[in-house]
Amino acid sequence: MGIKVDDISFLYERGTAMQVTALDHVSAEIPDNQFIGLIGHTGSGKSTFVQTLNGLLKPTTGHIYYNGEDIDGEKFDKKKLRSDVGLVFQYPEHQLFEVDVITDVMFGPRNLGLSEAEAKKRALEALESVHMPKDLYKSSPFDLSGGQKRRAAIAGVLAMRPKILILDEPTAGLDPKGRDEILGMIAGMKRDLNMTIILVSHSMDDVARYVDRIMVMGGGKLLYDDVPVKVFRHVKELEELGLAAPQITYIMKLLKERGLDVSTDALNVKEAAAEIMAHRRELHV
Amino acid sequence: MMIKIEKLIHDYIKRDDEGNVAGTFRAISGVDLNVEAGQFIAILGHNGSGKSTLAKHLNALLFPTEGAVWVDGLNTKDEKNLWEIRREAGMVFQNPDNQIIAQVVEEDVGFGPENMGVPTEEIWTRVEESLKAVGMLEHRKKSPNRLSGGQKQRVSIAGVIAMEPKCIILDEPTAMLDPNGRKEVINAAMKLNRTKGITVILITHYMEEAINADQIFVMDKGKVAMQGSPREIFAQVDRMKELQLDVPQVTLLAYELRKQGLNIPVSILTKEELAAALMGEEQAQESTSAPETEENVESTEKEEADGDQG
Numbered sequence: 001m002g003i004k005v006d007d008i009s010f011l012y013e014r015g016t017a018m019q020v021t022a023l024d025h026v027s028a029e030i031p032d033n034q035f036i037g038l039i040g041h042t043g044s045g046k047s048t049f050v051q052t053l054n055g056l057l058k059p060t061t062g063h064i065y066y067n068g069e070d071i072d073g074e075k076f077d078k079k080k081l082r083s084d085v086g087l088v089f090q091y092p093e094h095q096l097f098e099v100d101v102i103t104d105v106m107f108g109p110r111n112l113g114l115s116e117a118e119a120k121k122r123a124l125e126a127l128e129s130v131h132m133p134k135d136l137y138k139s140s141p142f143d144l145s146g147g148q149k150r151r152a153a154i155a156g157v158l159a160m161r162p163k164i165l166i167l168d169e170p171t172a173g174l175d176p177k178g179r180d181e182i183l184g185m186i187a188g189m190k191r192d193l194n195m196t197i198i199l200v201s202h203s204m205d206d207v208a209r210y211v212d213r214i215m216v217m218g219g220g221k222l223l224y225d226d227v228p229v230k231v232f233r234h235v236k237e238l239e240e241l242g243l244a245a246p247q248i249t250y251i252m253k254l255l256k257e258r259g260l261d262v263s264t265d266a267l268n269v270k271e272a273a274a275e276i277m278a279h280r281r282e283l284h285v
Numbered sequence: 286m287m288i289k290i291e292k293l294i295h296d297y298i299k300r301d302d303e304g305n306v307a308g309t310f311r312a313i314s315g316v317d318l319n320v321e322a323g324q325f326i327a328i329l330g331h332n333g334s335g336k337s338t339l340a341k342h343l344n345a346l347l348f349p350t351e352g353a354v355w356v357d358g359l360n361t362k363d364e365k366n367l368w369e370i371r372r373e374a375g376m377v378f379q380n381p382d383n384q385i386i387a388q389v390v391e392e393d394v395g396f397g398p399e400n401m402g403v404p405t406e407e408i409w410t411r412v413e414e415s416l417k418a419v420g421m422l423e424h425r426k427k428s429p430n431r432l433s434g435g436q437k438q439r440v441s442i443a444g445v446i447a448m449e450p451k452c453i454i455l456d457e458p459t460a461m462l463d464p465n466g467r468k469e470v471i472n473a474a475m476k477l478n479r480t481k482g483i484t485v486i487l488i489t490h491y492m493e494e495a496i497n498a499d500q501i502f503v504m505d506k507g508k509v510a511m512q513g514s515p516r517e518i519f520a521q522v523d524r525m526k527e528l529q530l531d532v533p534q535v536t537l538l539a540y541e542l543r544k545q546g547l548n549i550p551v552s553i554l555t556k557e558e559l560a561a562a563l564m565g566e567e568q569a570q571e572s573t574s575a576p577e578t579e580e581n582v583e584s585t586e587k588e589e590a591d592g593d594q595g
Contacts, residue, residue, distance in 0.1 A: 041463045042433045090461075146332045173379065173460045175331040175490050177529035202463045205534065242433075242465035247493065247534040251556040258560040260567075269534060273541040276563070280547070283567070 001067040002196065003030040003053060003085075003164065008062030010048050010220075022048040023059065024220035030164065030198070035190050037207035037228070038200045040217035041242035046200055049217065050166045053198075054085035083112055086162030090169045092153035096141035101132065101152050104141050108160045119159075126159035127152075129189055131181075147178040151185070158189070165189070166198040171206060179203075183210055208232065208246040208267040216241070229265045248272050287452050287484045288320035288343060288374075292352035295338055295507075312338040314507035315352075320486065320500075322357075322451065325478045327495035327515075328488045330504030331529035336488050339504065340456050343486065344374040357451055372401065374452040375445030379460045381437035390432075390440055391416065391425040397448040408447075415443040418481065419473040435466025439473050446477065452484040453477065459491060467491070492519070493533040496554045503528060520552035535559050 010023035022045045030036065030053070040046040051057040052064060055071050055078050064071045066081055089095070098104035102123055109119035127137060130151040136144060141152055150170065157165065167186065171179040187210055190197045201207050207214060207228065214231040216224040218241040224231045232238070235245045235253070252264040252272055262279050266272035295313035298306055312335050320326050330336045341347040342354045345361040356374050359366040378384055387393035394412045403411065416422040419439040429437055438458055445453055455474060459467040471487075471494050478485045487494065495501055501518045503511035505528050511518055519525070519532040522540045532540070539553035539562070548569070549562040 041465060169461075173332075173457065173490070175334075175529055176492070176531035177526075178332055179490075202467075204464065242463055244464035248538070251535050251538060251559060254556045255560050255563065258564060260560070260563060269537045269541055272538050273545060276538075276542060277545055277547075280567070280570075283570075 002032050004028075004065040004068075005030070005053075006063045006065065008052060008059035008064060010045075010052065010057060011060045012048075014060060021220050023052070025062070026220075026222045027062075028215065028222060028225060030196060032163065032196055033190070033194045034196050034213060035187065035211045036196070036198045037211035037214045038198055038217065039202070039204070039207060039214060039243060044217040044241070045220040046217045047168065048220075050087065050168065050198065050200060053164070053166065054087055055081050056087070079112075083108075083160045084162055085164045086157040086160055086166065088154055088157050088165065088167045088170060090172060092157075092170075093141075093146070093149035096149060096153055096156075099140065100138045101141050101144070102127070102137045104152060105155045105159050108156055112160065122159045122161065123155070126155040129158055129193070130155045130185055147174055147181065150174070150182065154182075162195065164196045164198065166200070168200045169202065170199070171201070171203065179206065186210075204232075204244050204246045205248075208248070216243070228267055232267070233265075286319055286355075287322040287324070287357060288318070288486075289355040290316055290318040290339075290342070290352070291354075292317060293339075293342065293349050293354060294351035295335075295342065295347060296350045297338075312507055313342075316507070316509055318502060318509060318512075320452075320484060322484055323478070323482045324484055324499045325475065325497065326484070326486045327498035327501045328486065328504060329490075329492070329495060329501060329518075329530055330510075334504040334528075335507040336504050337456055338507075340376070340454050340486070340488055343452070343454050344376050345370045346376070372448050373450050374454060375448055375450040377438070377441050377445055377453065377455045377458050379457040381434060381441050381461070384441045384444070385429045385437060388428055389425075390421065390427050390429055393429060393440060394425075394443045394447050397444055401448060411447045411449070412443075415446040416440075418446055418477060419443045420469075433466055434462045435469040438462065438466065438470045442470070442473055442477075446481075446483070450483065452486065454486045454488070456488045457490065458487075459489065459494065467494075492531050492536075496533060503530065515554055516552040519554060 005026060005028045007025050007027050008023055009025055012020045012022055038046050048057060052059050058072060069076055071081055096104050105123040105126055106119045109122045132151055141149060144152060171182050183206055186197055189195060199211060211228060214228050215222060216231060232245045232249050238245060248266055248268060249264060252262055252266055255262055256264055262275050266275050293313050293316040296309040296311050299308045301307040328336050345367055348362060354361045356370045359370050361370055385393050387396060391412050394415055395408045398408045398411050416425055419442050421439050421443060429440060458470050474485050477483045496515045498515055501515055502509050510528060519536045522532050525532050535556050536553055539549055539559055543549055548566055553559045553562060
């Protein structure tokens, strides 16, 4: 079923001189089992948007429906929403605090009122999903490496068994291999656990490589909402928004400009190489 | 010589609750490295490879366990050099929000020189020049929290330049920024290097930010694992992957095409180079039936050997 966002707006400091429109009539459907990339420059409204999705912020106007129910309706169970829609903030490792990794991951399920045994079971599953080495379960979270800490923090949210997982810049500050590992792990979670993932990212290259759908925000509005190939055809508009296209798009565009008749739709190195090779074969038949 | 590092070793000491030494961790294990004045240097390396520890030695935030570091001829071990070194080698960190302290942009930039006891009038001249150098002069009266990430980071850089350093060390300055912000910060750093001759040392996880460096150092396990021009470094795609790093996407694409049989140079760093190489290669292909010129002999032979090029 998923989430239906129906014409929401959000104003900060409403009615004061400082009033800012963070969301301006946004509508969207977030179905089950989809990998979505959410992009937009700093201040575009994306953080506000994701916080409305799990009820941390209440839209000033408009409605959000979760599995058909209005999340601001009187009978609606917000606690259920917050465990179903998990939010991993930027630098989530700053929120690790327990004595060891497993206890930290158990914090969420315990808070849901689950038994110790159930909390532990979920924590173990979550740690496995993030590929945490077993010998680290009893380590202090502060002794882990940067990438491991981040995975432990993601496991903490995963242990609540969310149906929709929102990650805000999960790869910020990681080296290229760390980035690939985290994104590969997230793609795997989506596949194995049938989750919907919303990846908030500043890296167009990452987004292009992994997601099924891209939502572009700017000035509080949802400006584009489509498959990556189509969104990245709007290079000029994206740049005007302070964004960019993936590096590969720029490369293919230049090749085309210089007279190589290739399609500019490739989203990664593999597709680009295939396109160039196919073009060459055509040329020499 | 702006920076001279000799046989540097750095151990972090871990202590238990009572303050007793519980163990040591060697973050830098024998680094020799020289940076000439006026160079643009990039330092790459995976998380935990020792880059940030190394950077903190360059403005005496950390001191060698063994070996020595000289900044513009000043030994960091010598306590009387401390303030001089920190003024000459300014540092910009990852998170702009942790570095900006004042309520107004120009006051933030003036904080450093004021602390150094620079006369008021000169402070304002420096503030103006620094903000101009990073393209932020028009925002001088604004509150920093009204700025974008890239703008904040440029204010941080202006704050460092206002102290008139000879060298700026940027430790992952773009990690938290959107594409525009990243471009702004890298361009600002490059411009300072080109126009003011300030030595720039850029630590980054974004490979494409390193392509214009004069020299790249790649760190691994606390040592310098690779050293060379961007072209030399990024030509070694497999080695870079081994070190948990990457190469720019255009370099990777060229590498991929080469593997599939196209005759293009090993180390391509820009899309313009790739376009030129592909167009040249295509022409060489088309002339296979024509008499061979000296230039394309090698390429045509290679392609024919591969067989599937038509």
